Structure formats: C-alpha cells, structure tokens
C-alpha cells in the first residue's frame with residue numbers, strides 16, 4: 301500500500317525539566333525509593349566496573365580476534381571469502397535501494413547496516429593485518445559495502461518508480477543466487493556445505509527456515525480449516541505431531557534416521573537435512589499462529605466478501621489472510637527470533653554454526669596457557685552477535701506494528 | 709417457473725430454514741417486484757436477518773424455492789455466483805475491509821469479480837463515493853472514518869457491483885443518532901432511483917416515506933404485509949399492534 305497518509309503529528313508538549321529535577325522525581329521521590337535507587341546504583345556500578353576491568357584486562361580477546369573468520373564463516377576456504385563478501389555487498393545494495401524507495405523502516409535498516417559496516421571498516425583498519433592475506437582486504441570490503449548501501453539509497457531516492465520492481469525481483473532472487481554463489485559452480489570450485497559454518501551457517505539455517513516455513517505454514521493453517529476431511533486431518537496430524545516433539549529430536553531424526561529410509565546411494569547433505577528439520581518444525585508453529593489470526597477475524601469479513609461475489613480463493617488471498625498475518629505479526633516475529641536462536645541446536649548433529657564456532661575456539665590448544673581459558677570472551681562475542689540480530693528483528697517488528705496501527 | 713410474472717425479481721416460495729433443531733424460517737413466501745422497496749420489521753430473533761441472508765446465500769435454506777432475477781438458488785456454485793452479482797448487501801456492522809483504503813474497498817469487487825480495469829473501477833468508485841458524499845475520504849482507511857461515513861462507504865462498495873437488488877440488514881442500528889440521517893438520506897435517494905430494495909430496519913419514518921410495502925415477521929413467519937399507510941394506521945394482527953406500540 302503505497303498511499304501514505306501524511307498527518308501532522310502533534311505531540312503534547314513535554315515540559316522540559318533539569319537533570320536534577322528529573323532525578324528527584326524519578327529516583328528519589330521518597331526515602332524508600334531513594335534507598336532502592338542507591339542499592340541498585342551500587343550493584344549496577346559494581347557489575348559495570350567488573351565488566352570494564354575484564355574487557356580491558358583480559359588476554360582472552362586475542363582468541364576471538366584471531367578467529368574472526370571462524371566465527372563468521374566457519375571453515376569456508378580463505379581463497380573463496382570473496383563469495384560471502386559479494387553476497388553481503390549485494391544485500392547492502394538492495395537494502396540501500398529499498399531504503400531509498402520505501403523510506404521509513406527500510407531506510408533506517410539500510411542506514412543502520414551501512415553505519416555498522418563503516419564502523420567495522422574503521423575497526424578493521426586499525427587492526428593489524430591478518431596472517432593470511434585475503435583476495436580483497438577486509439577493510440576495503442567493509443568500506444565498499446557501506447558505500448554501496450549509501451549509493452543504493454541515493455540512486456533509489458531519485459529513480460524511485462523505475463527501481464521498484466527490479467528491487468523486489470532482486471530480493472526474491474537473492475536467496476537462490478546466494479546459495480549458488482556460496483556453493484560454487486561444481487567441480488573444483490565447489491565449496492561443500494561441510495565447510496560452511498559460523499554466522500554464515502546460522503544465517504543460512506534461519507533464513508531458509510523462515511523463508512521456507514512461511515508458505516508451508518500458511519498452507520497448513522489453511523488446510524487445517526479445510527472442509528475436506530482428508531486435507532484437514534492430514535494437517536491436524538502433522539501440526540500436532542511436530543509440535544509434540546522437541547526440535548532436537550527432529551534434527552536427530554533428520555540426520556540419523558533419514559539415511560536409513562533412503563537408498564544407500566542417495567546421500568542428502570547434512571546442512572540440507574538440518575534445513576529440512578528446522579523448516580518442518582517452524583512450519584507447524586507458524587501454522588498454529590496463522591490459524592489463530594484467521595480465527596480472530598470477525599465472520600462479517602468473509603460474509604461481506606461473499607456478498608460481493610468474491611470466490612473462496614480470492615477471499616483468502618485478498619481479505620482473510622492479509623488481515624490474519626497482520627494480526628499475528630508480533631507473534632510471528634517472536635517465533636522467528638526463537639527459530640534464529642534455536643538453530644544453535646545443530647551443534648548437536650555436528651554442524652559448526654555460530655555457537656559451534658565458539659566451542660571450536662575455546663577448545664583450541666593454543667589458548668591453554670591463558671588462565672581461566674578464553675570461553676568467556678568467546679561466548680560474550682557470540683552472544684553479542686546473536687543479540688544484534690534478534691534486537692534488530694524485534695525493533696523492526698515493533699515499528700512495522702505501530703505503522704500498521706495507523707487507521708485502526 | 710410457470711407462476712412467475714416477468715415483473716417479479718425476487719420470488720420465495722415456502723422457504724423453511726432450521727439451525728439444528730431450531731426452525732428460524734417457517735414457510736416464508738414473498739414476491740418482490742422490480743424497483744419495489746420492501747421494509748421488513750419484527751421483534752428481535754424473529755428471523756429477519758436470516759431471511760434476507762437466504763437471498764444471497766449467506767444462509768442456506770433447507771426447503772422451499774428462491775428465485776432471484778429468474779435464477780433459482782440451488783447448491784450449484786454457478787447459480788450462487790450469478791445471484792451474488794445481482795445482489796448487493798449492507799450490514800449492520802459495516803464490515804468494511806480494514807486493511808484496504810476506502811477506494812480499494814470500493815474497487816475490489818469490480819476488479820476481481822467483474823474483471824474491470826483499474827481505471828474503469830476507480831472512475832466508477834469515485835463517482836459512487838461522490839454520490840454518497842465521501843469522495844474526500846477515498847484514500848483513508850475505514851478505521852479513520854466515523855460510523856456514518858463507514859456505512860456510506862459500505863453502500864458505495866455494494867453499488868460498485870451494479871446490483872439490481874440491494875439488501876440492508878439494520879444499516880443504521882449501530883450508528884450514533886446524529887449519523888442515522890446521513891445514511892438514511894443516501895438510502896432514500898437510492899430507493900427513489902428505482903433499485904429494488906429489501907431493508908430490515910426499525911426506522912419507521914424511512915418506511916413511511918419510501919417503502920412500497922412493509923412486512924412484519926415474528927417467530928420465523930411473515931405475519932402481515934401491507935402498504936406503509938395501512939400497516940401503520942390499521943394493522944390487522946394483535947402481534948403487529950403490540951410490536952408497533954412498542955417501537956412507535
């Protein structure tokens with residue numbers, strides 16, 4: 301819906317008060333509040349001071365710094381690092397273009413992404429060069445990506461109407477193209493998925509899970525409401541079966557049992573099996589959430605559409621589904637955030653995702669000399685990476701939500 | 709259909725309808741002529757909504773026959789579709805699509821059901837919105853309009869399909885009193901414009917002014933029908949008298 305409703309946003313004027321007054325009102329309004337405030341301030345400052353001393357003083361960071369590639373890409377060969385770099389650059393350009401076209405949320409995402417890339421560029425610039433020279437210097441790549449994002453914004457700002465459909469097509473193509481690029485063209489240049497790891501694998505698993513489970517879950521939700529008993533009971537059976545078991549079981553089944561059922565010559569890639577398990581799992585939950593959204597709609601919506609002569613398919617696609625998806629958007633984002641974090645379970649079936657990379661790092665023999673090991677530093681960084689992604693997702697969702705609430 | 713004169717656009721013969729054990733319509737028969745405006749009234753739960761909803765198959769009847777513009781209402785989807793193209797409906801709760809703008813609400817069916825071009829449907833929609841007096845709100849969402857405005861959009865949305873028959877189910881009951889008039893005015897213009905109207909309402913002023921006939925229902929039956937004049941001044945049945953004494 302491209303119509304934007306520009307309304308003057310008048311806010312009640314907020315009385316400006318000084319810092320001291322603010323402190324008095326909010327933290328020290330009476331003796332009891334003051335006591336709590338003081339105790340909390342002491343605790344917080346203790347924690348922060350401890351954190352600060354640890355961050356400054358620890359030798360463990362060297363383990364993280366010398367394993368950046370393992371964290372981001374797993375054992376992806378260093379000569380081929382340009383492939384993921386190319387994809388990130390493409391994504392940055394698309395994000396920039398989207399920001400220029402649709403403004404609002406895409407724009408802040410694009411700006412945020414380019415900003416982070418720029419920041420990382422400076423960090424990388426200041427750091428000593430890595431021991432194995434990469435085809436393209438990391439610093440150059442980071443600055444280049446930031447620049448592409450900015451260029452995208454600028455270009456689309458001008459050519460808004462012309463770029464709209466190409467950009468949509470670009471996003472749709474990004475996923476398959478990314479897989480092709482990452483995997484290589486076959487023969488010698490093939491990079492087997494057994495080498496994919498770290499953040500790359502985590503993103504691959506969760507993006508695949510989200511992208512693939514979305515249509516599947518919607519179909520299951522619609523199927524569960526179908527009047528045809530065969531379809532209905534199949535969907536009910538599927539949903540209840542999957543929701544009744546933990547994801548770990550599905551991952552084990554996919555990795556250990558699937559090969560038993562298939563003929564010996566059919567070997568399915570371990571990553572593909574993990575993607576299948578994650579998708580099947582996520583789809584069942586998504587189906588239930590979407591069904592909840594469909595049920596929350598007043599019956600009058602369908603009746604009005606029927607009275608207008610729309611057929612059942614049109615009613616679903618134009619009336620009920622869009623409304624249901626909007627209604628459950630916050631729940632879906634919550635589900636996808638959970639999925640993003642749940643992909644860390646693939647460690648159990650021997651894949652080295654972000655969490656797996658952390659484990660691989662702190663068990664490296666060269667850090668044995670460091671007192672206390674390096675696991676704190678490693679997990680701190682990895683948790684930080686998880687947090688950046690999930691925080692971005694939930695913030696974006698909240699903004700979308702408040703945008704959708706316009707006119708209700 | 710031997711016994712249908714060409715003038716009758718709606719014919720119901722002995723319509724019976726059950727919800728489980730409960731019989732909501734009992735032997736309902738009525739003929740409505742082209743261009744006629746029929747007001748249906750009766751106490752709550754008497755089956756008024758159920759009755760007009762059988763005419764576009766929002767409710768399925770179990771016995772009796774219903775013909776709309778010569779098409780018999782059967783289980784055949786094609787018949788149902790044909791009839792729904794002839795019949796527009798306006799609901800008590802408006803039932804606008806909240807995720808679409810006013811303009812999109814009105815153009816939806818012409819685009820997807822009549823397969824008109826966007827340009828055509830939008831031109832027609834703007835004309836209709838102009839007619840119901842809310843053309844300035846075309847790009848707003850239903851949630852941004854008042855109840856009276858929403859109901860007028862709902863009328864425009866139904867008219868966009870160029871129906872020959874309009875069904876109204878208590879179109880003003882959910883409105884604040886000061887908005888009732890703006891909706892009734894639109895309906896009156898429509899009634900005088902010659903479209904066939906079946907209208908469940910307790911707005912007796914409206915009935916007096918534009919109805920050709922008033923039908924009184926109770927306990928799923930048509931108890932009495934007459935011209936507004938006779939109906940209000942000289943009701944025949946005790947139930948009708950009681951009902952009129954309660955609402956007038």
Ligand SMILES: Nc1ncnc2c1ncn2[C@@H]1O[C@H](COP(=O)(O)OP(=O)(O)OP(=O)(O)O)[C@@H](O)[C@H]1O
Nearest residue numbers: 727728730732750751752753754755756757758759
């Ligand atoms: N879907 C349904 N299932 C079961 N019973 C129903 C259903 N819809 C209506 N009824 C019953 O059928 C009877 C007639 O209902 P209907 O809605 O047609 O009444 P009405 O005359 O429109 O009343 P009101 O003035 O309150 O709108 C009522 O007793 C109602 O409880």
Ligand SMILES: [Mg+2]
Nearest residue numbers: 756757758878
């Ligand atoms: Mg009713």
